[in-house]
């Protein structure tokens with residue numbers, strides 16, 4: 446469908462907040478910035494850019510860690526922040542229609558007001574946009590229970606490079622009438638179209654969480670604990686966030702917290718189970734943890750006794766912005782690996798990093814239930830960044846892993862895409878790009894060359 450709309454006026458002078466994301470990458474100053482208010486305006490802008498062959502940078506909340514939303518000199522930047530309406534909530538079925546520029550927090554709050562729950566959650570919730578979450582197929586802290594953004598999106602409306610509005614805004618859970626086009630845009634990082642509207646699947650509000658902090662000797666023990674908790678009767682696991690001892694010690698210091706357990710264990714995990722406490726306040730999670738403690742898979746554990754405890758536990762896990770500031774310039778990894786490969790990966794990478802970069806700090810953490818292990822390493826000189834990346838990605842090769850479990854490829858991880866995707870996959874991805882965007886105006890240079 447083509448929409449008729451007047452091309453809006455671009456803004457004069459681009460504020461510096463539109464020049465970089467959280468990756469720290471900067472590339473230049475766009476020639477113009479548009480902050481459209483409607484899909485009609487997005488369509489008119491893209492039609493104009495396509496005719497002129499102008500490169501377009503698409504921006505959500507600019508919290509990305511792969512540099513995908515960072516504009517280059519002379520680009521046309523389109524930021525979706527003004528298209529932020531929560532348009533409709535079907536309270537009977539739990540479906541939300543929302544414009545792509547709404548922040549994740551606004552979506553969570555609107556769902557809660559309607560008696561539902563939106564399960565995607567991440568530290569950047571106040572700034573990142575649901576369009577950006579869809580474009581990167583964001584994960585976050587609840588994937589172990591609810592899946593990634595892909596599992597929460599029922600329908601997508603997107604504007605293609607030539608201004609065509611492709612509405613695939615179905616709100617049905619099942620639809621086998623041909624290929625499901627929404628999945629082309631989820632995880633496409635702005636290379637196939639501008640996502641303008643989403644139908645989101647809401648969930649029943651979970652029972653209040655029982656929260657625990659546990660310590661373990663290694664990631665193999667954490668994997669066994671995770672398996673136990675997934676199978677434990679009465680435990681409904683909604684978070685399993687593991688952190689190295691170094692991460693917890695540094696995060697607690699920066700968040701002005703004391704570690705909930707002794708602070709000299711090698712590994713920790715923050716666990717949440719959505720369950721109603723049994724009589725006498727005893728929870729299924731507590732029972733399962735006590736058994737695991739006896740068996741020796743965990744070394745110690747503490748249960749949250751209050752909302753304040755729970756917030757304190759999460760403050761340590763969410764100390765990422767403070768850590769990034771303290772350790773900058775950092776290299777941030779977003780690897781994915783089968784559980785069975787994690788211990789070896791951590792040991793080899795840790796040894797390599799400490800040997801080559803003894804003056805830097807190397808912090809491991811992540812979402813084990815989603816196979817996702819992050820490493821934040823820094824500070825590094827810019828001339829060393831490539832070597833740091835090579836050393837870490839070399840350890841992923843041939844191990845059934847991914848170089849990006851949830852942040853996307855953007856610019857920063859593009860040189861390493863071939864470590865994760867085979868030649869046939871890359872060829873199909875290139876062909877798809879050529880079909881959707883033959884003049885290569887949408888986010889050029891991201892994901893693929």
Ligand SMILES: Cc1cc2nc3c(=O)[nH]c(=O)nc-3n(C[C@H](O)[C@H](O)[C@H](O)COP(=O)(O)OP(=O)(O)OC[C@H]3O[C@@H](n4cnc5c(N)ncnc54)[C@H](O)[C@@H]3O)c2cc1C
Pocket residue numbers: 466467502503504505506507508509510512513514525545566567568569572573574575576577578579580581582583584585586634635636638639640641765766851852853855888891
């Ligand atoms: C403190 C912190 C914690 C984080 N934790 C997590 C985490 O737990 N899990 C996780 O997955 N990520 C996490 N991130 C990364 C980031 O928040 C996510 O990648 C998020 O989904 C990006 O959304 P955004 O709106 O900020 O997108 P941006 O950074 O603006 O853009 C990201 C990419 O999507 C494209 N894009 C944005 N909007 C659209 C649109 N409407 N249509 C088409 N393309 C678009 C951009 O061109 C770019 O390529 C974290 C970041 C920070 C700073």
